Amino acid sequence: xxxxxxxxxxxxxxxxxxxxxxxxxxxxxxxxxxxxxxxxxxxxxxxxxxxxxxxxxxxxxxxxxxxxxxxxxxxxxxxxxxxxxxxxxxxxxxxxxxxxxxxxxxxxxxxxxxxxxxxxxxxxxxxxxxxxxxxxxxxxxxxxxxxxxxxxxxxxxxxxxxxxxxxxxxxxxxxxxxxxxxxxxxxxxxxxxxxxxxxxxxxxxxxxxxxxxxxxxxxxxxxxxxxxxxxxxxxxxxxxxxxxxxxxxxxxxxxxxxxxxxxxxxxxxxxxxxxxxxxxxxxxxxxxxxxxxxxxxxxxxxxxxxxxxxxxxxxxxxxxxxxxxxxxxxxxxxxxxxxxxxxxxxxxxxxxxxxxxxxxxxxxxxxxxxxxxxxxxxxxxxxxxxxxxxxxxxxxxxxxxxxx
Amino acid sequence: xxxxxxxxxxxxxxxxxxxxxxxxxxxxxxxxxxxxxxxxxxxxxxxxxxxxxxxxxxxxxxxxxxxxxxxxxxxxxxxxxxxxxxxxxxxxxxxxxxxxxxxxxxxxxxxxxxxxxxxxxxxxxxxxxxxxxxxxxxxxxxxxxxxxxxxxxxxxxxxxxxxxxxxxxxxxxxxxxxxxxxxxxxxxxxxxxxxxxxxxxxxxxxxxxxxxxxxxxxxxxxxxxxxxxxxxxxxxxxxxxxxxxxxxxxxxxxxxxxxxxxxxxxxxxxxxxxxxxxxxxxxxxxxxxxxxxxxxxxxxxxxxxxxxxxxxxxxxxxxxxxxxxxxxxxxxxxxxxxxxxxxxxxxxxxxxxxxxxxxxxxxxxxxxxxxxxxxxxxxxxxxxxxxxxxxxxxxxxxxxxxxx
Numbered sequence: 001x002x003x004x005x006x007x008x009x010x011x012x013x014x015x016x017x018x019x020x021x022x023x024x025x026x027x028x029x030x031x032x033x034x035x036x037x038x039x040x041x042x043x044x045x046x047x048x049x050x051x052x053x054x055x056x057x058x059x060x061x062x063x064x065x066x067x068x069x070x071x072x073x074x075x076x077x078x079x080x081x082x083x084x085x086x087x088x089x090x091x092x093x094x095x096x097x098x099x100x101x102x103x104x105x106x107x108x109x110x111x112x113x114x115x116x117x118x119x120x121x122x123x124x125x126x127x128x129x130x131x132x133x134x135x136x137x138x139x140x141x142x143x144x145x146x147x148x149x150x151x152x153x154x155x156x157x158x159x160x161x162x163x164x165x166x167x168x169x170x171x172x173x174x175x176x177x178x179x180x181x182x183x184x185x186x187x188x189x190x191x192x193x194x195x196x197x198x199x200x201x202x203x204x205x206x207x208x209x210x211x212x213x214x215x216x217x218x219x220x221x222x223x224x225x226x227x228x229x230x231x232x233x234x235x236x237x238x239x240x241x242x243x244x245x246x247x248x249x250x251x252x253x254x255x256x257x258x259x260x261x262x263x264x265x266x267x268x269x270x271x272x273x274x275x276x277x278x279x280x281x282x283x284x285x286x287x288x289x290x291x292x293x294x295x296x297x298x299x300x301x302x303x304x305x306x307x308x309x310x311x312x313x314x315x316x317x318x319x320x321x322x323x324x325x326x327x328x329x330x331x332x333x334x335x336x337x338x339x340x341x342x343x344x345x346x347x348x349x350x351x352x353x354x355x356x357x358x359x360x361x362x363x364x365x366x367x368x369x370x371x372x373x374x375x376x377x378x379x380x381x382x383x384x385x386x387x388x389x390x391x392x393x394x395x396x397x398x399x400x401x402x403x404x
Numbered sequence: 405x406x407x408x409x410x411x412x413x414x415x416x417x418x419x420x421x422x423x424x425x426x427x428x429x430x431x432x433x434x435x436x437x438x439x440x441x442x443x444x445x446x447x448x449x450x451x452x453x454x455x456x457x458x459x460x461x462x463x464x465x466x467x468x469x470x471x472x473x474x475x476x477x478x479x480x481x482x483x484x485x486x487x488x489x490x491x492x493x494x495x496x497x498x499x500x501x502x503x504x505x506x507x508x509x510x511x512x513x514x515x516x517x518x519x520x521x522x523x524x525x526x527x528x529x530x531x532x533x534x535x536x537x538x539x540x541x542x543x544x545x546x547x548x549x550x551x552x553x554x555x556x557x558x559x560x561x562x563x564x565x566x567x568x569x570x571x572x573x574x575x576x577x578x579x580x581x582x583x584x585x586x587x588x589x590x591x592x593x594x595x596x597x598x599x600x601x602x603x604x605x606x607x608x609x610x611x612x613x614x615x616x617x618x619x620x621x622x623x624x625x626x627x628x629x630x631x632x633x634x635x636x637x638x639x640x641x642x643x644x645x646x647x648x649x650x651x652x653x654x655x656x657x658x659x660x661x662x663x664x665x666x667x668x669x670x671x672x673x674x675x676x677x678x679x680x681x682x683x684x685x686x687x688x689x690x691x692x693x694x695x696x697x698x699x700x701x702x703x704x705x706x707x708x709x710x711x712x713x714x715x716x717x718x719x720x721x722x723x724x725x726x727x728x729x730x731x732x733x734x735x736x737x738x739x740x741x742x743x744x745x746x747x748x749x750x751x752x753x754x755x756x757x758x759x760x761x762x763x764x765x766x767x768x769x770x771x772x773x774x775x776x777x778x779x780x781x782x783x784x785x786x787x788x789x790x791x792x793x794x795x796x797x798x799x800x801x802x803x804x805x806x807x808x
Contacts (some may be wrong), residue, residue: 061465068511069519070527072553076522107472116452117474120479122532124472129787130547134554145535147789149476150538315639346691366794380794383533383787385551391768398802 003027005097005362006038008082008138009355012074012104012127015181016053018044021081021088022351030363031194033165033356036400039089040348049073057106067106067126074104074311075131082136085094090187091145093136097393099193100347100358100382108145110256120174122146131384139393141358144381153375155234158255160186160199160372161174161360162353166344168192173308175298175334177327178349179317182257187301188306199372200253202297203246204262208319216279224283227322239274243289244351253301255372287323293332313347314339349396357381362397406432408441409501409766412486412542413759416478416508418530419585419646420457422448425485427471427493432766435598437569437760444752447485447767457645471510471530471807479535480510486540501797502514504762504786505546505701506754510547514558514660526550527559537789545762548785552772560660564590564603564749564776565764566757570748574750574784575713577739579702581731582753583721585611586661587698591705591712602777606655607650610721612690615671620683621751628687632727637688643678647693657705658778689725700732718743718750760783766801 004027011020023039040379045053045179051056052070055294057060078101084094096333112119129142145155163176163186176186188196210223248261274282276392279288302308311334317323328336339346408431415424427443449457455473482505487583490497497712507529516523533546549559567580580590587609591602603687613634614627628634652665706712715738721727724744732740743750764771770782 017723048521056468057470059467061467063463063465064460064510064528065463065513065517065526066519066771067468067471068513068526069517069524072518072524072526073522073527106468107473109469113469113473115470115477116450116456118477119503120473120476122469122472122476124468124475128550128554129528130554134783143787146476146532146534149444149540150479150532150534151797172559278632344580364790380790381536383789385787386765386784388766 001194005216005359006091006095007098007100007355008085008096009353009358010078010081010099010101011351011354012244013350014057014105015052016057018042018076019087020348020351021377022235022348023085023091024352024355026359028357029360030365031165031168033359035166035352035356036314037345037348037352039085039086040345040351041081042347045077053084053104053106061250067159071126071128072131074126075128076126076135076245077136077310079132084130085213093138094108094389096136096138097206097389098358098362099132099136099138099140099356101127101129101132101140101143102354103142108155110156116203121149124151129383129385130307133387137388138391139387140363140385142356142385143383144354144367147379147381148373148375151375151377151379153368153370153373155373157184157372158357158381159184159350159353159369160197160369161367162356163199164188164194164197167312167342175308175311177294177313179205179313179315180288181205181210182262183290183299188296190307194369195371196368197325197371198253198301199369200255200297201257203249203257203293203403204290205287205315206290206320207262208267208270208289209283212263212279212282212286215267223316224287224320227281227287227320229283230287230320230322233273233278235288236274236277236281236285238286239270239277240288240292242273244272244292244345249293249296254372287320288326291323291330293329296332298334299373308332308334311336311337313337314349318346320323321365346357407770409763410499411502411504411759411763412489412500413651413755413757414482414485414505415660415755415758415763418461418509419462419755420447420449420454420636423481423485424490424752424755427489427495428751428756428759430759430763432543433450433764434769435569435572437763439756439760440572441749441752443486443489444494444749444755445485445489447749449481453481455510457510468747469666474571475530475532476713478530479532480539482531483539486536490528492502500540500542502679502762503536503542503544503792504542504758505531505533505536505544505547506758507547511713514553514560525553526701527553533787533789537791540801541725541792543664543791543794544649544789545765545786546789547787548761548771551780551783551785552777554625554681554780555779555783557772557774559777561588561603561776562761562772562785563588563754563757564773565771566760567603568592568598568625569760571716573747579712579715581698581715581717581785583609583694583717583719585609585614586666587694589698589701589705594711594720598773599775601773601776602657602705603773604659604701605661607653607661608690608694609719610694610724610739611666612671612674612693613687615668618685619671627720628691628724630645631682631724633684634691634724634726637682637684637686639692640681640685640689643650643674644689644692644696646677648696653697653700658776691724692730694721695730702735702738710740714738714748715740716743717741718753722750
């Protein structure tokens, strides 16, 4: 009777880069969860699949059949990633206990919209879990977000539970900052209870600088590698002030942002405000916008959270040295720690997260944080597709159920 | 510790009539399943919802958002049906143990079709189970068909498992005949093993006569009530012979039919073959086509099945007295028994079926019949959304798991 489980977490994000798979050893559950990442891979989508996904996810009109077929195709690609992450460390797939699969979001609408006279919020992740469960033989938990929406939540973010499990500290107050396209923040006072976790999006992460660089390089460059451009420019302070007046930054959390707030329209506004500016100054200003809004959000929340010691940074923005320096300057009393130094590879974090969430569901624990998603109460997330390992798995962990 | 479960089965068929809900008391599992239907309701869809569903299900191009929103809306309507079927017998919903929900099929393609260079078979049922599990508090099992497709099956039919559970007899050989639009047949020799069950579609049930009647009444009449029209006509034997030469009737089972085989194109062919015929003769001939193809299928299969004593009839066609008489005549050695006489209301059968399939999944039994669906092996069907009753439910039935 081993007390640990081998779990593969699968993530494919809205950026449509591809599929991340993390092989994780997990023991315990809830705040007593212990994890060790054994291996991690990242597979880009075949370009044909990416193109179809991009169309469907951006609201293109398609038949139900395309979505149905695409879901099975994704299930197969996820399954391949599971085999690969296991093979690379010579682990037979049948030794896995669980798979946690986020799926591919092709629709997410947390604000009520009318349909046939009803007000509906909904979210749709595809990637057929039955295909994963059958091809791997491993019980697969997927479709985590609709459960939170069913209790009135936004269905996002779900990673703060993972942040709590991995990074809550007995003595240190921690801010988790993920600098993806959008900057996500999770705040945890020392030895906090799960209900004290706060999380929200402070605003842009790299989305604005990336868009500027693609614009000026005619698509030849994708991002400001290491922040060189930002460093060689200067902040256009009147432009920055104007951007900072955006109402998003003045709304109280919980709040979440996406392309609707900081996508093409926002960049166009910036380009209009600074029509004759150099690319360096524009990128420097956009980087400063990220740094200032992150810092303001952290400081404002910190006031209510008593004590914050570490800013644990993950996501692509970690490599932007200029941004890191600005954050250090703006948050002098908080130590800036790359997440890798705490034993979690930055790129693996979300895939790891869905391994942890799958474990939690199997253990009948709740995975959403109502303080973060706005849900009426915590719920067990996801749907379980039994693999042929399920009977054995359940007997192995049966004794532990009585506590639930 | 009670050994029985209270389960609601939910069915909404491709005819888009609405939602059937059966409240069922179930004990045991597999071939030892015992059921008692406590109540049954049938709710038509609101016409607005039906229209949207009809568009989506018939391949209309829509955004992923429409499918996502529609799935949540259906989840709410299913949930209402659960509350109603319980309220009408004054059962508090929290006393339910399980819900089994078929969902609404909006795509079903068991033949491989290409997508991004892959050959894909898939099926898509919507109706968000997380909404059902949350609104009722009851653990909900849904999405049964993709599991069978993931093991190479057609994802259909799934009801033969239910026929086996309900109607297999120690001494009698039984044919289950469901006369819906299409005629489905399940054959079970006396005290047969589950692997001996045969099931397939013999061809048209009422689909051709219904279409003729709608055509001649300009849509004012929907079907041949009690078979009066058929009785007052005569069979056009050359037309019948020509229809009987359709290759579908000469293919060996397993086979399944739908609008592709016996829809508008088939009716048009019939109208061309008998351009000057009266409606009575046409309906009589189409009814004869159903009777002959059912009888031939039963007799042909009976040869290999040794002994068939009863023909247990369900579906709308039961009310067609002329058709019933013709079947009696063509199958003189088989007693024709309306399913109601065996204690199951004809209209409740499929909803009851998904209560039984949900119970089977909960008990970790397999619900597909490879001999029927073409699957490589039996699998546990469906996906489980834990309701707030799950912890208690599992503890109640924990002891029984060791047998799996």
